[in-house]
Amino acid sequence: MIESASPPPDLAKWIHEIGRGPHTARPLDTDAARELCAAMLDGAVPPLELGAILLAYRVKGETVDELTGFMTAIDRQLARLAPPPCALRPVLLPCYNGARRLPNLTSLVALLLKRYGVPVLLHGMTDEGSAFGRITTAAILWELGVEPATSIADAQRRLDGERIAYVSTAVLCPPLASLLELRARMGLRSVGHTLAKMLDPFGGVGFRVVAVTHPDYIARMQEFLAATHANALLMRGTEGEPFANPRRQPRIDRFDDGVPSTVFDNESIEPASLPAFPATIDAPATALWISAALAGEIAIPQPILNQLACCIDATRARQP
Numbered sequence: 001m002i003e004s005a006s007p008p009p010d011l012a013k014w015i016h017e018i019g020r021g022p023h024t025a026r027p028l029d030t031d032a033a034r035e036l037c038a039a040m041l042d043g044a045v046p047p048l049e050l051g052a053i054l055l056a057y058r059v060k061g062e063t064v065d066e067l068t069g070f071m072t073a074i075d076r077q078l079a080r081l082a083p084p085p086c087a088l089r090p091v092l093l094p095c096y097n098g099a100r101r102l103p104n105l106t107s108l109v110a111l112l113l114k115r116y117g118v119p120v121l122l123h124g125m126t127d128e129g130s131a132f133g134r135i136t137t138a139a140i141l142w143e144l145g146v147e148p149a150t151s152i153a154d155a156q157r158r159l160d161g162e163r164i165a166y167v168s169t170a171v172l173c174p175p176l177a178s179l180l181e182l183r184a185r186m187g188l189r190s191v192g193h194t195l196a197k198m199l200d201p202f203g204g205v206g207f208r209v210v211a212v213t214h215p216d217y218i219a220r221m222q223e224f225l226a227a228t229h230a231n232a233l234l235m236r237g238t239e240g241e242p243f244a245n246p247r248r249q250p251r252i253d254r255f256d257d258g259v260p261s262t263v264f265d266n267e268s269i270e271p272a273s274l275p276a277f278p279a280t281i282d283a284p285a286t287a288l289w290i291s292a293a294l295a296g297e298i299a300i301p302q303p304i305l306n307q308l309a310c311c312i313d314a315t316r317a318r319q320p
Contacts, residue, residue, distance in 0.1 A: 008039045011049055019056040027062075033069025037195075041077055041175035054182065054190040061220065062191060064227050070195050071228075078173045079152045081201045084119045084159050089207045089231070089315040094197040095124030095166075096180075097213065097240030098134025103277055103286045105243045105304060106137040107144055109209075111294060112308050114164045118315050121159065121206070122166040123199065125180060135281055137241065141166050143287030169196060198224075207315050209307075211237025222253065222260060229258035233310055246301030247274060252310055264306050275299045 014036055017026045028036065036053070039045050045053065062070070083090050091113055095106055110120045126138045126148055138148060149155035149167045158165035169177040176199075179192040194217075200206040210221055210232050218236065225232050234253045238245045244252070249267040253260050275298050278285040292298045 007044055007046055007049065008035060010035070011039070011045065015049060015052055015056065018060055019052060022059055022061070025056065025060040027060075028066055028069065030065045030069040030072075033066040034072045035069075037070040037073035038076070040179060041073060043175075043178075050182070054192075057191040058189075061216075062194065064220075064224050067195070067198075067220075067224050068228065070191070071198060074173060074176055074195055074199070077175050078199060078201055079171070080203065081121065081152065081156055081159065083202050083205050084163065086117065086119065086163075087316070088118050089205060090119040090121055090159070090202055091311050091315060092200060092202075092206045092208045093120060093122045093137075093242045094199065094209070094211070095122050095137035095241065096193050096196055097237070098136040099239050099241060099281055100134055101281070102238060102246070103281045103289060104135050104137055104140055104241055105238070105246065105286075105290065105301075106241045107140045107146075107287070108290045108293060108300070109243045109304060109307060109311075110141075110164060111144070111290070112300075112304075113311060114162075115294075116308075116312055117163065118312060119159050120164045121155070121201070122164075123169060123172050124166075124196075125177070126168045126170075134239075135283055135286065138166060138168075139283040140286050140290070143283050144290065172199065172201060206231075207311065208232040209242040209311065210234045211240060211242040213237065213240040218251075225255045226258045226260060230255050231257060231314065233307070233314065234260075235307075244301075244303035244307040246277075246303055249303045249306065252307065254310055254314055256314070263310050264303075269302065273302065275301060 093106055093110055110122055113120045146166055149158055149165050155165040155167040176196060183189055197210055200208060212218055212221055221234055232255045235250045244250055247269055249264055251266050252264040254263050278289045293300050
Protein backbone atom coordinates (compact mmCIF):
# COMPACT_ATOMS: atom_id res chain seq x y z
CA MET A 1 0.00 0.00 0.00
CA ILE A 2 1.13 3.54 -0.71
CA GLU A 3 2.94 5.14 2.23
CA SER A 4 2.59 8.84 2.77
CA ALA A 5 5.61 11.18 2.70
CA SER A 6 5.72 14.99 2.78
CA PRO A 7 2.89 16.29 0.57
CA PRO A 8 3.70 18.67 -2.30
CA PRO A 9 3.10 22.35 -1.52
CA ASP A 10 0.26 22.82 -4.04
CA LEU A 11 -1.80 19.84 -2.86
CA ALA A 12 -4.59 21.84 -1.16
CA LYS A 13 -4.79 24.18 -4.15
CA TRP A 14 -5.10 21.29 -6.57
CA ILE A 15 -7.85 19.62 -4.51
CA HIS A 16 -9.66 22.96 -4.34
CA GLU A 17 -9.60 23.17 -8.14
CA ILE A 18 -10.64 19.62 -9.01
CA GLY A 19 -12.94 18.90 -6.07
CA ARG A 20 -15.75 21.36 -6.76
CA GLY A 21 -18.07 18.96 -8.54
CA PRO A 22 -18.77 18.13 -12.19
CA HIS A 23 -19.98 21.63 -13.13
CA THR A 24 -17.65 24.01 -11.28
CA ALA A 25 -14.41 22.02 -10.95
CA ARG A 26 -11.44 23.31 -12.94
CA PRO A 27 -8.93 21.04 -14.67
CA LEU A 28 -5.22 21.08 -13.93
CA ASP A 29 -2.77 21.93 -16.66
CA THR A 30 -0.42 19.25 -17.96
CA ASP A 31 2.50 20.18 -15.70
CA ALA A 32 0.38 20.28 -12.56
CA ALA A 33 -1.26 16.97 -13.45
CA ARG A 34 2.15 15.39 -13.99
CA GLU A 35 3.38 16.70 -10.63
CA LEU A 36 0.24 15.52 -8.85
CA CYS A 37 0.42 12.04 -10.34
CA ALA A 38 4.14 11.79 -9.54
CA ALA A 39 3.35 12.67 -5.92
CA MET A 40 0.65 10.00 -5.76
CA LEU A 41 2.98 7.38 -7.21
CA ASP A 42 5.78 8.38 -4.82
CA GLY A 43 3.54 8.06 -1.77
CA ALA A 44 3.78 11.79 -1.07
CA VAL A 45 0.01 12.31 -0.77
CA PRO A 46 -1.53 11.51 2.65
CA PRO A 47 -4.42 8.99 2.67
CA LEU A 48 -7.17 11.55 3.35
CA GLU A 49 -6.07 13.82 0.51
CA LEU A 50 -5.45 10.86 -1.80
CA GLY A 51 -9.01 9.63 -1.30
CA ALA A 52 -10.31 13.14 -1.98
CA ILE A 53 -8.32 13.36 -5.23
CA LEU A 54 -9.46 9.97 -6.50
CA LEU A 55 -13.11 10.71 -5.71
CA ALA A 56 -12.85 14.16 -7.27
CA TYR A 57 -11.68 12.66 -10.56
CA ARG A 58 -14.33 9.97 -10.34
CA VAL A 59 -16.94 12.77 -10.30
CA LYS A 60 -15.23 15.36 -12.51
CA GLY A 61 -13.56 13.20 -15.11
CA GLU A 62 -10.16 13.88 -16.67
CA THR A 63 -9.29 16.27 -19.47
CA VAL A 64 -6.80 15.47 -22.21
CA ASP A 65 -4.20 17.73 -20.58
CA GLU A 66 -4.65 15.96 -17.26
CA LEU A 67 -4.43 12.51 -18.82
CA THR A 68 -1.30 13.57 -20.69
CA GLY A 69 0.33 14.80 -17.49
CA PHE A 70 -0.67 11.67 -15.59
CA MET A 71 0.68 9.36 -18.28
CA THR A 72 3.96 11.29 -18.43
CA ALA A 73 4.45 10.68 -14.70
CA ILE A 74 3.57 7.00 -15.00
CA ASP A 75 5.80 6.52 -18.03
CA ARG A 76 8.81 7.55 -15.95
CA GLN A 77 8.21 4.63 -13.56
CA LEU A 78 7.07 2.07 -16.12
CA ALA A 79 9.28 -0.93 -16.82
CA ARG A 80 10.50 -1.30 -20.40
CA LEU A 81 10.17 -4.18 -22.82
CA ALA A 82 11.68 -4.59 -26.27
CA PRO A 83 9.41 -5.53 -29.19
CA PRO A 84 10.09 -9.16 -30.19
CA PRO A 85 12.20 -9.52 -33.33
CA CYS A 86 9.41 -9.95 -35.86
CA ALA A 87 7.71 -7.78 -38.45
CA LEU A 88 4.57 -7.16 -36.38
CA ARG A 89 3.87 -4.63 -33.67
CA PRO A 90 3.12 -6.15 -30.25
CA VAL A 91 -0.50 -5.87 -29.15
CA LEU A 92 -1.30 -4.76 -25.60
CA LEU A 93 -4.41 -6.14 -23.87
CA PRO A 94 -5.10 -4.45 -20.51
CA CYS A 95 -7.06 -6.80 -18.21
CA TYR A 96 -8.41 -4.80 -15.27
CA ASN A 97 -12.10 -5.68 -15.05
CA GLY A 98 -12.88 -9.38 -15.23
CA ALA A 99 -16.29 -10.83 -16.00
CA ARG A 100 -19.49 -11.28 -14.00
CA ARG A 101 -22.14 -12.10 -16.62
CA LEU A 102 -20.53 -13.34 -19.84
CA PRO A 103 -17.50 -15.61 -20.27
CA ASN A 104 -14.28 -13.59 -20.23
CA LEU A 105 -12.88 -14.13 -23.73
CA THR A 106 -9.83 -11.85 -23.57
CA SER A 107 -7.64 -14.97 -23.53
CA LEU A 108 -9.25 -16.15 -26.77
CA VAL A 109 -8.31 -12.88 -28.49
CA ALA A 110 -4.75 -13.17 -27.17
CA LEU A 111 -4.26 -16.77 -28.27
CA LEU A 112 -5.73 -16.08 -31.71
CA LEU A 113 -3.30 -13.19 -32.16
CA LYS A 114 -0.44 -15.46 -31.10
CA ARG A 115 -1.61 -18.06 -33.64
CA TYR A 116 -1.16 -15.48 -36.40
CA GLY A 117 2.32 -14.54 -35.22
CA VAL A 118 1.37 -11.32 -33.41
CA PRO A 119 3.23 -10.80 -30.11
CA VAL A 120 0.75 -10.20 -27.27
CA LEU A 121 1.34 -8.63 -23.88
CA LEU A 122 -1.52 -8.88 -21.40
CA HIS A 123 -1.28 -6.92 -18.16
CA GLY A 124 -3.46 -6.41 -15.12
CA MET A 125 -4.01 -7.21 -11.47
CA THR A 126 -3.64 -10.91 -10.74
CA ASP A 127 -5.98 -11.26 -7.76
CA GLU A 128 -8.17 -8.14 -7.74
CA GLY A 129 -11.16 -9.80 -9.40
CA SER A 130 -11.61 -12.48 -6.73
CA ALA A 131 -12.46 -9.83 -4.15
CA PHE A 132 -15.25 -8.47 -6.35
CA GLY A 133 -16.72 -11.70 -7.68
CA ARG A 134 -15.17 -11.33 -11.15
CA ILE A 135 -13.44 -13.94 -13.29
CA THR A 136 -10.08 -12.48 -14.27
CA THR A 137 -8.11 -13.02 -17.44
CA ALA A 138 -5.12 -14.07 -15.32
CA ALA A 139 -7.14 -16.95 -13.82
CA ILE A 140 -8.30 -18.16 -17.24
CA LEU A 141 -4.82 -17.92 -18.74
CA TRP A 142 -3.52 -19.99 -15.83
CA GLU A 143 -6.01 -22.74 -16.77
CA LEU A 144 -4.75 -22.49 -20.35
CA GLY A 145 -1.13 -22.92 -19.32
CA VAL A 146 -0.04 -19.27 -19.47
CA GLU A 147 1.27 -18.30 -16.06
CA PRO A 148 2.02 -14.69 -15.04
CA ALA A 149 5.59 -13.60 -15.68
CA THR A 150 7.63 -13.40 -12.49
CA SER A 151 9.73 -10.44 -13.64
CA ILE A 152 10.22 -8.09 -16.57
CA ALA A 153 13.07 -10.29 -17.76
CA ASP A 154 10.75 -13.30 -17.64
CA ALA A 155 8.10 -11.39 -19.60
CA GLN A 156 10.70 -10.50 -22.23
CA ARG A 157 11.77 -14.14 -22.56
CA ARG A 158 8.18 -15.25 -22.99
CA LEU A 159 7.46 -12.61 -25.61
CA ASP A 160 10.59 -13.43 -27.57
CA GLY A 161 10.09 -17.19 -27.39
CA GLU A 162 6.36 -17.80 -27.10
CA ARG A 163 4.89 -14.54 -28.48
CA ILE A 164 2.64 -14.18 -25.41
CA ALA A 165 3.10 -13.00 -21.83
CA TYR A 166 0.94 -11.92 -18.93
CA VAL A 167 2.58 -9.48 -16.54
CA SER A 168 1.00 -8.11 -13.39
CA THR A 169 0.87 -4.37 -12.78
CA ALA A 170 2.96 -4.98 -9.67
CA VAL A 171 5.79 -6.11 -11.97
CA LEU A 172 5.15 -3.62 -14.75
CA CYS A 173 4.70 -0.49 -12.62
CA PRO A 174 4.74 -1.12 -8.83
CA PRO A 175 3.68 2.41 -7.79
CA LEU A 176 0.63 2.26 -10.04
CA ALA A 177 -0.27 -1.16 -8.66
CA SER A 178 -0.24 0.30 -5.15
CA LEU A 179 -2.63 3.01 -6.33
CA LEU A 180 -4.95 0.43 -7.92
CA GLU A 181 -5.04 -1.63 -4.73
CA LEU A 182 -6.91 1.20 -3.04
CA ARG A 183 -10.04 -0.02 -4.83
CA ALA A 184 -10.50 -2.63 -2.12
CA ARG A 185 -10.68 0.12 0.51
CA MET A 186 -12.65 2.68 -1.51
CA GLY A 187 -15.11 0.28 -3.12
CA LEU A 188 -14.80 1.72 -6.63
CA ARG A 189 -12.38 2.19 -9.45
CA SER A 190 -10.36 5.35 -9.88
CA VAL A 191 -8.44 7.32 -12.46
CA GLY A 192 -5.64 4.80 -11.89
CA HIS A 193 -7.61 2.14 -13.75
CA THR A 194 -8.12 4.47 -16.71
CA LEU A 195 -4.40 5.15 -16.84
CA ALA A 196 -3.48 1.48 -16.49
CA LYS A 197 -5.42 0.66 -19.65
CA MET A 198 -3.14 2.96 -21.65
CA LEU A 199 0.26 1.62 -20.54
CA ASP A 200 2.82 0.87 -23.24
CA PRO A 201 6.10 -0.55 -21.93
CA PHE A 202 7.32 -0.72 -25.55
CA GLY A 203 7.86 3.04 -25.56
CA GLY A 204 5.14 3.88 -28.07
CA VAL A 205 5.76 0.95 -30.39
CA GLY A 206 2.94 -1.21 -29.03
CA PHE A 207 -0.58 -1.29 -30.45
CA ARG A 208 -3.00 -0.78 -27.57
CA VAL A 209 -6.52 -2.18 -27.39
CA VAL A 210 -8.29 0.43 -25.24
CA ALA A 211 -11.59 -0.91 -23.91
CA VAL A 212 -13.74 1.50 -21.95
CA THR A 213 -16.62 0.65 -19.64
CA HIS A 214 -18.91 3.67 -19.85
CA PRO A 215 -20.10 5.35 -23.09
CA ASP A 216 -19.00 8.84 -21.98
CA TYR A 217 -15.39 7.64 -21.89
CA ILE A 218 -15.46 6.92 -25.62
CA ALA A 219 -15.33 10.62 -26.53
CA ARG A 220 -12.69 11.29 -23.89
CA MET A 221 -10.43 8.51 -25.14
CA GLN A 222 -10.98 9.52 -28.77
CA GLU A 223 -9.68 12.98 -27.95
CA PHE A 224 -6.73 11.67 -25.95
CA LEU A 225 -5.62 9.08 -28.52
CA ALA A 226 -5.82 11.66 -31.30
CA ALA A 227 -3.93 14.29 -29.29
CA THR A 228 -1.13 11.86 -28.38
CA HIS A 229 -0.75 10.46 -31.94
CA ALA A 230 -1.54 6.98 -30.67
CA ASN A 231 -1.69 3.66 -32.46
CA ALA A 232 -4.65 1.93 -30.86
CA LEU A 233 -8.00 0.24 -31.14
CA LEU A 234 -10.81 1.89 -29.17
CA MET A 235 -14.10 0.23 -28.32
CA ARG A 236 -16.53 -0.34 -25.52
CA GLY A 237 -15.25 -3.47 -23.85
CA THR A 238 -17.30 -6.40 -22.62
CA GLU A 239 -17.71 -5.61 -18.93
CA GLY A 240 -14.59 -3.52 -19.41
CA GLU A 241 -12.44 -6.37 -20.76
CA PRO A 242 -10.68 -5.84 -24.12
CA PHE A 243 -12.72 -8.23 -26.25
CA ALA A 244 -15.64 -7.47 -28.51
CA ASN A 245 -19.04 -8.41 -27.13
CA PRO A 246 -19.87 -11.74 -28.81
CA ARG A 247 -23.59 -10.91 -28.73
CA ARG A 248 -23.41 -7.43 -30.25
CA GLN A 249 -20.78 -5.97 -32.54
CA PRO A 250 -19.44 -2.84 -30.81
CA ARG A 251 -18.21 0.20 -32.66
CA ILE A 252 -14.46 -0.12 -33.20
CA ASP A 253 -12.30 2.90 -33.97
CA ARG A 254 -8.72 2.46 -35.12
CA PHE A 255 -6.09 5.14 -34.57
CA ASP A 256 -3.00 5.29 -36.76
CA ASP A 257 -0.57 7.89 -35.41
CA GLY A 258 -3.60 9.58 -33.86
CA VAL A 259 -5.69 9.60 -37.04
CA PRO A 260 -9.03 7.88 -36.34
CA SER A 261 -11.16 5.73 -38.60
CA THR A 262 -14.26 3.73 -37.75
CA VAL A 263 -13.76 0.17 -38.97
CA PHE A 264 -16.91 -1.38 -37.49
CA ASP A 265 -20.12 0.19 -36.23
CA ASN A 266 -22.63 -1.04 -33.66
CA GLU A 267 -24.58 -3.96 -35.00
CA SER A 268 -26.85 -6.60 -33.51
CA ILE A 269 -25.93 -10.26 -33.98
CA GLU A 270 -28.57 -12.75 -35.06
CA PRO A 271 -29.25 -15.14 -32.14
CA ALA A 272 -29.12 -18.13 -34.47
CA SER A 273 -25.47 -17.34 -35.32
CA LEU A 274 -24.32 -17.26 -31.70
CA PRO A 275 -22.40 -20.27 -30.38
CA ALA A 276 -23.47 -22.02 -27.20
CA PHE A 277 -21.56 -20.51 -24.31
CA PRO A 278 -20.48 -22.54 -21.27
CA ALA A 279 -23.09 -23.11 -18.58
CA THR A 280 -20.92 -21.27 -16.05
CA ILE A 281 -18.36 -18.49 -16.48
CA ASP A 282 -15.77 -19.73 -13.97
CA ALA A 283 -12.16 -19.94 -15.11
CA PRO A 284 -12.01 -23.73 -15.77
CA ALA A 285 -15.26 -23.73 -17.79
CA THR A 286 -14.23 -20.67 -19.79
CA ALA A 287 -10.79 -22.14 -20.50
CA LEU A 288 -12.36 -25.37 -21.78
CA TRP A 289 -14.67 -23.38 -24.06
CA ILE A 290 -11.75 -21.32 -25.40
CA SER A 291 -9.74 -24.49 -26.05
CA ALA A 292 -12.66 -25.94 -28.00
CA ALA A 293 -13.00 -22.73 -30.02
CA LEU A 294 -9.28 -22.73 -30.84
CA ALA A 295 -9.58 -26.37 -31.94
CA GLY A 296 -12.40 -25.50 -34.34
CA GLU A 297 -15.03 -27.41 -32.35
CA ILE A 298 -16.99 -24.23 -31.53
CA ALA A 299 -17.55 -21.29 -33.87
CA ILE A 300 -15.69 -18.14 -32.82
CA PRO A 301 -18.15 -15.22 -32.50
CA GLN A 302 -18.00 -12.85 -35.48
CA PRO A 303 -17.34 -9.68 -33.40
CA ILE A 304 -14.19 -11.30 -32.01
CA LEU A 305 -13.07 -12.29 -35.50
CA ASN A 306 -13.65 -8.69 -36.59
CA GLN A 307 -11.55 -7.40 -33.68
CA LEU A 308 -8.84 -9.92 -34.54
CA ALA A 309 -8.76 -8.74 -38.16
CA CYS A 310 -8.43 -5.11 -37.02
CA CYS A 311 -5.47 -5.92 -34.79
CA ILE A 312 -3.66 -8.07 -37.35
CA ASP A 313 -4.03 -5.44 -40.06
CA ALA A 314 -2.90 -2.63 -37.76
CA THR A 315 0.20 -4.47 -36.53
CA ARG A 316 1.65 -5.34 -39.93
CA ALA A 317 3.81 -2.24 -40.09
CA ARG A 318 7.31 -2.90 -38.80
CA GLN A 319 7.97 -1.10 -35.53
CA PRO A 320 10.19 2.00 -35.79
